[in-house]
Amino acid sequence: MADVAHFEVTPTGPFDLANQNRYFGGWPEVDGAVVMTFPVEGWRTSAAVSLRQQGDLITAEVHGAGGDAERAWDQAKAAISLDFDGAGYAEVGRRDPVIGRLQEEYHHLRPSLFHSPYEAASGFTIGHRIQINQARRIRRLMAESHGAELAVGGTTQHAFPTPQQLLKLTDYTGLSAVKIDRLHVIAQAALDGWLDRATLRAMPARDALEKLQTLPGVGPFFSQGILTRGAGMTDSMTDDDLTVRAVKSVCQLPDNAGLAEVLERVEAWRPYRMWCVVLLHVMFRGQPGETAGSRGGGRTAAVKAGRKRPTA
Numbered sequence: 530m531a532d533v534a535h536f537e538v539t540p541t542g543p544f545d546l547a548n549q550n551r552y553f554g555g556w557p558e559v560d561g562a563v564v565m566t567f568p569v570e571g572w573r574t575s576a577a578v579s580l581r582q583q584g585d586l587i588t589a590e591v592h593g594a595g596g597d598a599e600r601a602w603d604q605a606k607a608a609i610s611l612d613f614d615g616a617g618y619a620e621v622g623r624r625d626p627v628i629g630r631l632q633e634e635y636h637h638l639r640p641s642l643f644h645s646p647y648e649a650a651s652g653f654t655i656g657h658r659i660q661i662n663q664a665r666r667i668r669r670l671m672a673e674s675h676g677a678e679l680a681v682g683g684t685t686q687h688a689f690p691t692p693q694q695l696l697k698l699t700d701y702t703g704l705s706a707v708k709i710d711r712l713h714v715i716a717q718a719a720l721d722g723w724l725d726r727a728t729l730r731a732m733p734a735r736d737a738l739e740k741l742q743t744l745p746g747v748g749p750f751f752s753q754g755i756l757t758r759g760a761g762m763t764d765s766m767t768d769d770d771l772t773v774r775a776v777k778s779v780c781q782l783p784d785n786a787g788l789a790e791v792l793e794r795v796e797a798w799r800p801y802r803m804w805c806v807v808l809l810h811v812m813f814r815g816q817p818g819e820t821a822g823s824r825g826g827g828r829t830a831a832v833k834a835g836r837k838r839p840t841a
Contacts, residue, residue, distance in 0.1 A: 534591040534598035538606065542615030543637035546582040549609050552811060553641035559682040562590075565605050566672075566679060566686040567644035569597045570725045575677035575688035576601035580609075587611065593679040607726060610639035610804070613763050618801050625797050627779050631808040640807045642761045646729055647719040648689055649759025650744060653751045654711050655704065667703045692716035711746045718744060729760040757803060764800040766792065775809040 546563060550556055556563045562579040569576050576594035578601055580587060594601040606612040618637060622629030632638075643649035655671075656664035672687035675694050679686045690698070695716040700709060718724040729737045734756065741752035757765055766772075768788055776791050777784065798805040 532593055532595060534594070534602070536589045536591065536599075536602045538587050538589075538611060539585050540587060540611055540615060542618045543632075544582075544585075544587070544611065544615065544639070545636050546580060546587060546609070548636045548638060549641050552635070552638055557684075557686070559684050559686075562682070564681055564686055565608060565644060566677075566681075566688045567601075567604065567648065568677075568688055568691040569594055569601045570604060570645055570647070570727075571597060571600060572691050572693060572720060573597060575679065575691060576604075577679040577681045577686045577688070578602065578605040579681055580605065590681075592681055593677065604644055604726070607761055608642045608644055610641070610761065610763070612761075615639065615801075618804060621798055621801050621805065628798060628805050628808065631779075631805075631812060635808055635811055638808060638811060639804055640758075640761070643759045644689075645719075646726055646755050646759035647692065647715065647724050649755045650715045650718075650724060650741075650747065650751075651689065651695070651712060653754055654708055654715060654746060657708070657746065657751075659703075663703065667701070671698075671701065692719040696720075707746075711744070714745055726760050729756060730762070734762065734765060762803055764802050766795060766802040767806065768792075771810070771813070772806055775806075775813050779809055779812075 550558070550563050556565055558564070559579065562581045564577055564579050566577040567575060574594055574597050576597070577592040579590040579592065581589075589602055589605060591598040591601050591605075603612065618639075619632065622632040643652060652664070652668060655667055668689060669687075672689050675690040675698060676688040677691070679688065693716075695712055698709060698712070700706070704712075715724065722728065723740065729741075732740065737756055737760070738749070738752045741747055741755050742749070747755070753767065756762060757767070768791075773788065773791050776782065776795060777786055780794050782790060782794060795802055795805070
């Protein structure tokens with residue numbers, strides 16, 4: 530088949546592709562493969578990446594990216610936290626039985642991310658003050674009407690519009706003029722070269738959050754979401770109310786424990802503190818009174834509840 534590149538990786542540490550999609554959801558399956566479709570950073574093209582797991586081996590077919598196939602593969606790996614060495618993740622569970630128990634229950638689940646900070650920022654902007662299902666529908670229809678079409682296994686997959694395509698959008702059913710204007714600024718930031726994963730990861734977290742808050746409509750809440758669920762910060766430790774409550778509850782800290790005591794308790798989770806926090810939130814999602822989240826809707830519960838900056 531023309532324009533298909535092949536890649537493979539053996540994850541370091543336990544990894545279950547089906548488990549990732551089961552908990553975070555949103556990616557279609559075609560002929561038994563998980564398919565991600567997205568604009569490739571650099572914004573010259575879009576790609577569909579078809580992923581399969583055979584034993585410990587993850588294999589991928591990258592469709593449509595041409596010379597950017599390797600970059601697309603790197604994005605797909607990042608979206609399922611396969612671009613970070615997970616060899617020591619299980620050791621965290623051996624050091625801390627609380628995490629070990631959650632790792633066993635959720636099969637060493639790792640965070641799943643947006644395909645890029647650009648898509649994260651766009652998703653948060655589209656979803657602001659509307660229902661998750663409505664936001665998903667708008668994003669899907671935008672992809673179908675304005676994004677690239679890619680053929681995978683006899684199906685047609687659609688990518689979210691590239692920044693260039695998004696800049697041409699002047700109105701869209703379900704989106705206010707204000708949201709359209711904000712999406713244009715996001716698209717231009719991506720084209721200007723700073724709203725991408727590598728750039729944001731290279732910045733100190735505080736600087737990255739301040740930079741993200743220069744985008745219109747992006748405050749502390751959304752900037753944290755873009756950074757943790759768009760760029761992916763493996764060892765960030767958010768200090769939002771839900772995370773603090775979860776740590777206190779699961780680690781049996783007193784209710785009046787301060788933030789410093791909470792942060793001291795999770796030191797043993799380095800360098801996977803965000804992975805561990807995600808486990809806590811996955812557990813809490815199903816509990817009465819807590820709000821569920823999903824990757825497809827733009828936020829997991831860990832980010833949906835977060836309102837403060839990650840703590841280095």
